[in-house]
Amino acid sequence: xxxxxxxxxxxxxxxxxxxxxxxxxxxxxxxxxxxxxxxxxxxxxxxxxxxxxxxxxxxxxxxxxxxxxxxxxxxxxxxxxxxxxxxxxxxxxxxxxxxxxxxxxxxxxxxx
Amino acid sequence: xxxxxxxxxxxxxxxxxxxxxxxxxxxxxxxxxxxxxxxxxxxxxxxxxxxxxxxxxxxxxxxxxxxxxxxxxxxxxxxxxxxxxxxxxxxxxxxxxxxxxxxxxxxxxxxx
Numbered sequence: 001x002x003x004x005x006x007x008x009x010x011x012x013x014x015x016x017x018x019x020x021x022x023x024x025x026x027x028x029x030x031x032x033x034x035x036x037x038x039x040x041x042x043x044x045x046x047x048x049x050x051x052x053x054x055x056x057x058x059x060x061x062x063x064x065x066x067x068x069x070x071x072x073x074x075x076x077x078x079x080x081x082x083x084x085x086x087x088x089x090x091x092x093x094x095x096x097x098x099x100x101x102x103x104x105x106x107x108x109x110x111x112x
Numbered sequence: 113x114x115x116x117x118x119x120x121x122x123x124x125x126x127x128x129x130x131x132x133x134x135x136x137x138x139x140x141x142x143x144x145x146x147x148x149x150x151x152x153x154x155x156x157x158x159x160x161x162x163x164x165x166x167x168x169x170x171x172x173x174x175x176x177x178x179x180x181x182x183x184x185x186x187x188x189x190x191x192x193x194x195x196x197x198x199x200x201x202x203x204x205x206x207x208x209x210x211x212x213x214x215x216x217x218x219x220x221x222x223x224x
Contacts, residue, residue: 090154092212098204
C-alpha cells in the first residue's frame with residue numbers, strides 16, 4: 001500500500017502571505033495525485049489533479065496553484081492568501097482508476 | 113463537484129446497534145467507495161464496490177449498490193464506540209483523472 005506524507009499538520013498564515021504545502025508519496029510510481037479542500041462539516045472539494053509530472057488540471061478557479069516537479073511530489077501554492085483559503089487540505093494518491101485512494105493526514109490552514 | 117449525497121447527515125446510536133448510512137449519486141459510475149474520517153484526520157478507505165456488483169462484505173461492514181436507483185448503503189453491524197467517525201461515499205469521475213467525488217458525509221456517534 002501507499003504512504004502519503006503531508007506537512008505541516010497545522011498552519012496559521014496572515015492574509016497576503018504566500019503558501020506552500022508539500023505532499024510526497026511512497027510505495028508506488030506514476031500515481032494520480034489530488035489536492036482536496038474540506039470546509040468544516042462539509043465534504044471534500046477537488047482542487048487539482050495530476051496524472052503525471054508537470055501535468056496539472058484545475059477543477060475550480062481560485063487563488064491557488066499546484067505543481068508536480070517529481071513523480072511522487074505534489075505541491076499546493078499561493079502567492080497571496082485570502083481569508084477564504086482557510087480550510088483542511090488533503091493530498092491523495094491513487095495508482096490508477098478503479099482503485100482506492102490513499103490520503104495524507106491533512107493540513108489545517110487558518111488564514112488570519 | 114459533489115455527486116454523492118449521504119443520508120442521514122448525523123446518526124447517534126448505542127454500542128451493539130447497527131448503523132445504516134445511505135448514499136445517492138447522479139451519474140453513471142464505474143465504482144463506488146466508502147471512506148471513514150476520524151475528526152481532523154485524513155480519510156481511510158473502507159470498501160469499494162464495482163458497478164456490476166450488488167453487495168459486498170468486509171468484516172462488520174456490508175455495502176449494497178443499486179445502480180438503477182443510483183444509491184448505495186453502508187451497514188456497520190454491532191457498532192463500537194471506536195466506529196465514531198464521519199463516513200463518506202465517493203464516486204469516480206472519468207473527466208477528472210478518475211478523482212473521487214465525495215458527498216458531505218454522515219457523522220456517526222456511537223455511545224457506550
